Amino acid sequence: MNFELSEEQKMIQQSVERFVQENYDLPKRVEISSKDPGYNKDYWGSMAELGWLGLPFNEEDGGFGGNQIDTLVIMEQFGKGLVLEPFLANVVLGGGAIQMGGSEELKREILPSLIEGTKQVTLAYAEQQSRFDLEDVATSARQEGDKYIINGQKSMVLNAESADHLVVVTRTSGGQVDEEGITLFLVDSNTKGLEKQNFPTVDGLRASEITLENVEVNTERMIGDIDNGFEILKAVSNNGILALCAEAVGAMEILYKDTVEYTQQREQFDHPLSDFQVLQHRMVDMFMEYEQCKSLLFRATMETIQDPKMAQKTIHALKHLIGKSGIFVGENAVQLHGGMGVTEELRIGHFFKRLLVIDSQFGNADFHLDKFTDF
Amino acid sequence: MNFELSEEQKMIQQSVERFVQENYDLPKRVEISSKDPGYNKDYWGSMAELGWLGLPFNEEDGGFGGNQIDTLVIMEQFGKGLVLEPFLANVVLGGGAIQMGGSEELKREILPSLIEGTKQVTLAYAEQQSRFDLEDVATSARQEGDKYIINGQKSMVLNAESADHLVVVTRTSGGQVDEEGITLFLVDSNTKGLEKQNFPTVDGLRASEITLENVEVNTERMIGDIDNGFEILKAVSNNGILALCAEAVGAMEILYKDTVEYTQQREQFDHPLSDFQVLQHRMVDMFMEYEQCKSLLFRATMETIQDPKMAQKTIHALKHLIGKSGIFVGENAVQLHGGMGVTEELRIGHFFKRLLVIDSQFGNADFHLDKFTDF
Amino acid sequence: MDIELSSEDLAFRDEVRAFFEENKIKEGEDYFSWRLGWFKKAREKGGWDVPKWPAKFGGPGWTPTQHYIWEQETARATIPFDLPFGLGMLAPILMSYGSKEQQERFMPDIRDRKVNWCQGYSEPGAGSDLANLKTKAVLSDDGSYYTVNGSKIWTTLAHVADWIFCLTRTDDSGIKQQGITFLLFPMKQEGIEVKPIITLGGSHTVNTVHFTDVKVPVENRIGEEGKGWTYAKGLLEHERTGLAGLSKSLVEVEQLKENARSVQRGNGTLMDDSSYKSKVAELEIDLMATEYTELRSLANAAAGEELGPESSILKLKGTEIKQRIQKLTVEASGIYSSAWGDGGIGFPFAKGGTGGYLNSRYFTIYGGASEVQKDVIAKKVLGLTKGSKK
């Protein structure tokens, strides 16, 4: 039982920390976010060069054979700057699905260029009616010779605007909410019949609604076995949750620390705000929420590496706590910053927005509490 | 729309207030509670003499024709002293059921002696498996000639130890949780086959488990129509809720005011406790909970008088809020009193216990929140 | 105690309803001319265009119950928008402290909705500590005008306002509540710069306003020099009650439930989800209680008692309720809560929901932060003032 990072992990941590400090102050972030494609291509290139994009991939696919702790290290630091580059969409979700279920050919085709930063992949899983249920898939894929024909809509697809490929979750058999009968396909972004409606998200990132109308895809672009895509989707979703929660922990750290600092500087009624016991205790609560989230993040991540099946309950616990605590910390950071907290001018509001969005991704606090009670 | 008490109500209020101040300091209460029958018979006599026991009964039955506001006025003051005399069991529950559903003969037989304080009646409705569901009645009453034979068990029957009669809720037809098929009977306490297991309750009152084994009761002791007792039970239960909530509001007033006073006297770290902003805000929260409960109590009571059917939703809201807020106020009164709060020596602990018991009677906070969502 | 409205009150309610019904905007009607017409007709009803003004200034002179009925009905009706600054904030001060000339000069335009006012109280760095203000007004040697320099912040709709009523400091030698002077001056003049503040919800409502050598004739001063705090203060408590906005919340909760019922979950809707419906129920219960807390407070007012610091309870509970409504809207939007802007992604109600929630965080900050309201209750209601603070 050991919570120390390895020497390599410490080096990555320091390197990401430095990157965020140098490149991600608020004005810079706002500037990057407001221009297409919503992130900085040079930064993306640097991330590839520094090897971050290859970290969790197997060595035979051009990666460095890292695990979820390496991703945690990167995402926690990203959370401290609200990094905009599509690491989650590419490395954890899209790339993660291919790594887990793609054929050797597919991995060789896609992963090296993803790791080099030259091609992008994302995951299209949610649908309007599905809310947070991964197994609720109405988008159909119907076999026709050596092709499948996909019809349906996908919602809130992260970074689809820049993605060259999409891992599309489809239904090949069974009822709309069956876990069986789900199949994943790698679809090229420019395939005929695939339309994107791009829009910004609350946290300054990008997402798209995707319409698929008689989109054709070759059978060899199937990821994993026919009708058995759910296991892959679930595992990718779990990794997505771990990565998002690591980012959230980084963001919560900024929020509580910024609040501590601000209240010490700001005077009201002839005292620094930090002198008021009620505000002190509120900050203690924020700090404790942060620490508890960090503890559960470590637990869920370590358990996932040891035994993903056993870790499922802890992952539900984590996503619940991060959702609830993240919003608690965000709301109170805003409250303690007073009027300034409700403006776009201070960074805390932006961190709060990110935590709000994280709660709505891969199931919110209520959803995971409910799932937790099934164990 | 008017929140003023009538002149008569003000007089009753003052009279009850004086009674409580003169007769219900903590040592006195502890003494009364620890001796059989768990209340003071002289006090009971005085209450009868002062006309309090007859207040809500119809004038033709020897009462004064009061309504739920009169009961509220009495119970709120009782709550400030944790009065032990069985007003709720007799006047609101047992007597209330007879008033609502009893035949003229039954009313003439029972109510005058109840109002005079010479005979006592209580209500036996709950059962081990029923938890808070009024309609869950397994105790059976089977007709045999002009008699009914009752078999079953009744739980947590308030004041049964002293009761001369019990209004027993039985099932005469239908399934165990049907609203139809419930019938009420007035059973004499000393009837053959009726056994009482008496015990003290957490709040220093008395209750009993009742076993009924082939207990015979005449058909004319039926209260209300056969199979249609549920409406009466429901109405009596609603009146019980209003009365308990009025008592709770009185108890909450004592708790928050005692806490305000105690923290002003008690020094810690060279300051009176009341100087600490965190404790100040906690007391503000306690005060606000009290005020909100009082508001909802007025609302539910006034709506019940105007239209009991329409008031049902508000009664669920009230019992939910009183349960939640009562425990919040109680726990924090204890917390702010520190170690002393956890002893039997200060009165606040006793008020807290009463609020805890009130939450468990006629359905707790969760139960009524759930019922509320049905509207 | 009695819950029923008197027959007079019932008749009044019917009259109000009928008026609102008759004067709804018609299809295709121009909004702004309808709006002015509406106020004209309301005026003809006997001062319904200025419901809160006392009779001697042309208001309807209603009882507290009538005011309550009016507020309830307006929350449900289609009536024109109206801003509180001139009508509800400046006018009462003019009535109490303005000279006859000032009343005659300013009040008709306020009543006719001709002039938009904004309120210049808050300053950068002062937060809820309003009296801690630094905008300087220096009287000219001849005593004919003030020169104003300084900044205001959170100035709602300053960018569309014609005039400002403004607290300025004319003396900083005494305690900070003294030496404050209440001035009125036009916004569209040299030396006034208005800068937008974009709030988290992405909207522009509030501003920073900078004054550089703005000249204000001395006849634009309300009352005496140095007494401005006294004039402004009484109104702050009134403002708090208004901030509760319970009637509006009642309507919004109904809308919330309707929205949740439009979100399908399995064989039911989101309103069948037990955690979600429990949260809505708790919200409704708190709102039901707060409504009666307000009524009790109105009844006290009707009985001639002052609206006191209890109004802080209403502000605290009322704003928290409004925030919870917004939060539950975000939750109902599910994955679509993260869509930004007017793209119309997902559920119709999701649009703007998250922005609304983010902006709603302001409710517990402005008009005296919740923490300050609790300090007020602790001090004024519970009497927790002895000893030194820690």
Place this chain on the structure above:
Amino acid sequence: MDIELSSEDLAFRDEVRAFFEENKIKEGEDYFSWRLGWFKKAREKGGWDVPKWPAKFGGPGWTPTQHYIWEQETARATIPFDLPFGLGMLAPILMSYGSKEQQERFMPDIRDRKVNWCQGYSEPGAGSDLANLKTKAVLSDDGSYYTVNGSKIWTTLAHVADWIFCLTRTDDSGIKQQGITFLLFPMKQEGIEVKPIITLGGSHTVNTVHFTDVKVPVENRIGEEGKGWTYAKGLLEHERTGLAGLSKSLVEVEQLKENARSVQRGNGTLMDDSSYKSKVAELEIDLMATEYTELRSLANAAAGEELGPESSILKLKGTEIKQRIQKLTVEASGIYSSAWGDGGIGFPFAKGGTGGYLNSRYFTIYGGASEVQKDVIAKKVLGLTKGSKK
């Protein structure tokens, strides 16, 4: 980062389990002789009878992980009761500050569970402000003994204790943390009166203790006169970690769920009730997080870092979790939660449940109230100390 126990640790865990299993009480065996036998066998294992004592005083000299394993296993095993006062509280002070003579005189009897100790720290009127103590100890002119007068409160098990370790005031001229002297003396002597305090749950565990002219030989003083606070203080933080009691809570949550599953509701049980099971789930999740907060803290300790004010987090979260378990037991008992005493009314688990809940309110008060713990974190961890307090 690595979650797995080393093979040595796993072997240790198996050894502990085997020991507990082998030495369980047998049917019909006398409890007290079993208990003493158990400690004897534990001693033969190499100091397992005094797990927290360092090796040089005969303890096992375990790693933090081994201590953690031990705590987890004890929570689940049938082992004899043990009191913390002599073994866990006084002994470390004797080891650090006692003279060799004092160590030899007192520690063997503590280890053999022969002498029951109680702790005389808290005083009436002092609450969480422990240093504010008034029990006076006056040194005789010949310097051979102290005369102790005063009162202690919340003295756990004083009514069955043989000895007390006691903070007394020998000087009140300086700041209150100074002039405190640490004395040991027997409880069964003239001049000591023990009065029971009955707690809300109806039980007698704590007492008030009054001293009238109690004579204490000077050789019963630990360390120097006036330094007692320093000796006692270090231990308080240690005590807080122990108060979290997470392993025990884990076992209790399982019991709670089992109890709730025995309560029939409709076609299911109380664990199918969505509000109830959500509350249990939230409790479990907080417990899961707190367990790892404790492990992180232990890992820091293992890395040689001091157990600091972070232990306050564990005390705060741990005691709150224990209270929630008690509260949910009361809720599970339904109507039977109001039955008092040993009547055995209703569900078997309902008996004593409400008393347990009432007594559990004390968890957030003793050992430094939760509010004081938060003050400590604000000051020591967040560094919120600048300026004057308000």
